[in-house]
Amino acid sequence: MPASRTHSLPRSAAVAAVVAAALGAGLLAGTSSASAAEVRIHDIQGTTRISPLAGQKVEGVPGIVTGIRTYGSSKGFWFQDAAPDDNAATSEGVFVFTSSNPTVAVGDSVTVSGTVSEYVPGGASGGNQSLTEISKPTVALVSSGNPVPAATVLNSRSVPDRYTPGGDTAAANSINGLTLQPKKYALDLYESLEGMNVRVGSSRVTTATDAYAELWVTVKPHENATRRGGSLYASYEDQNTGRLQIQSLIPTATEPFPTADVGDVVTSGAQGPLDYNSFGGYTLLANNSLTVKDNGLKPEVTRKQRKGELAVATYNVENLDPTDPQSKFDNLAAAVVDNLASPDIVALEEIQDNNGAKNDGTVDSSVTVKKFTDAIVAAGGPAYEARTIDPVDGKSGGEPGGNIRQVFLFNPDRVSFTDIPGGDATTATTVVGANGRANLSASPGRIDPSNAAWNASRVPLVGQFSFRGSKVFVIANHFSSKGGDFGLTSQFQPVPRSSETQRHLQAQAVNTFTKEILKADRHASVLALGDINDFDFSDTTKLVEAGGALYSGIRSLPKSERYTYDYQGNSQVLDQILVSPSIREDGFFFDSVHINSEFAAQNSDHDPQVIHFRP
Known part of the structure; x- marks a missing residue:
């Protein structure tokens, strides 16, 4: 069940x-x-x-x-x-x-x-x-034995294209007191059918089956369709009205809930009452057996970097620590080697300390990192070296006791790390400029760790690398999460996004630091990458990019490929690689490598990204 x-x-x-x-x-x-x-x-x-x-x-x-x-x-x-x-x-x-x-x-x-x-x-x-x-x-x-009232059909003709009315400004923007207009707004239609018997026909899966025995489909197959079968979330005004969560009223002990990936098709359709819950809003609770056609979606594989290209990737490995099963390390390692083609530099997010969620003051992550790099070697990859800075215990947010942080891995046969002493959890790294060249005061270092922007969040890790004689500056980020934001089906419209406040401060801090590097060397190769926890069209991204300091590389892709995460039927961007003007002007290859977000079986809930360029 x-x-x-x-x-x-x-x-x-x-x-x-x-x-x-x-x-x-x-x-x-x-x-x-x-x-x-x-x-x-x-x-x-x-x-x-x-x-x-x-x-x-x-x-x-x-x-x-x-x-x-x-x-x-x-x-x-x-x-x-x-x-x-x-x-x-x-x-x-x-x-x-x-x-x-x-x-x-x-x-x-x-x-x-x-x-x-x-x-x-x-x-x-x-x-x-x-x-x-x-x-x-x-x-x-x-x-007893009466016919059930005929189901109301939800499809591309019956569900409106507009998602929701604006809320009543006299009632804190609540839509609760507004008369429903089911022919005009999708949320009003769903509310007008709350508790009623509804049906969707054969429908494409847009979020894979999860641990709670639920999946998402779209009743509008052409609505913002991604190349691989999802529904792209491309703006705050286009929430994909055809999305609908499906669960089953048949206990799983009686009939297992089907396992489906994005792009698969629920060929049976689904029929049952329309419910509302806190994890996705309107949900069709199917009375019928659900059958799924496997459309054979496969994890993507990116190309190998070419001669003279530096390959840099970002990957959120979802609270990795030594207590995780070896299979998780092995699968993540195989993804780095096979799907990402062994990038020269990999910025990792959500590396936990050596005993994971055990809250005993441990902050060192060397065991976690070594277990991962050993797994990469076992998978046929390079012997990566690592650089990081341990956070102050309990100050980086995330799972209590886990002390998540960002970590740089780099292939010493391809790229060198410029070690500059002085970096620690509380010391701010600065930019040292002289004769049109930029250097860091400490590498690895942290950006402005005393800034309130990083309260209960991850301070950016910055490192200075050298590739074929050229300097490359990499800023590994993990901005604060969207926790506390209301869902798209909230009674308050437009939806309040309170978590943005802190991310905006974080974005400004990274932008300011990047501009310091570019002030010292306007041709500097700078990458700000990682789990930005916000969309490519968000104000967070605009603040990181402000003044032309950076550009989000995912926008170089066709719209149908711009996503790294799948949530409640929406394929969306959370992870980004942003590049300085010199990288953008000289050109680059960018790939969002879809290996996790679309699948019921995941090694992480995020897709990694990789960029190739010539510094």
């Missing part, structure tokens, strides 16, 4: 928060009991995202059971009115939270009495929309 991630806050707290907010906005009529003669499911759902009957008791609400959930913390069933009204904005289905295994069956005609609730998956502070439901129910069986 899928691991339950839907209800992570006690229901009483979540319901109270939404009811209080709705009362403050004047959306609730009161708390009296509504008579059975007056109330149908569409009366409960209403024409906005908040039920006009939230907090009230209802009696004898009729409907046909369309789905049952018997696993996780959100046990219950969905039922739907067989006699709908003529208002497209009012859903005819609703979830009944029973807390224990329901005693009803699909096709049962029932009446339900209980309290109308608005439950916010993940808690009100997460910004999610709420799920209208009936709690503390009393269920009466009327008859």
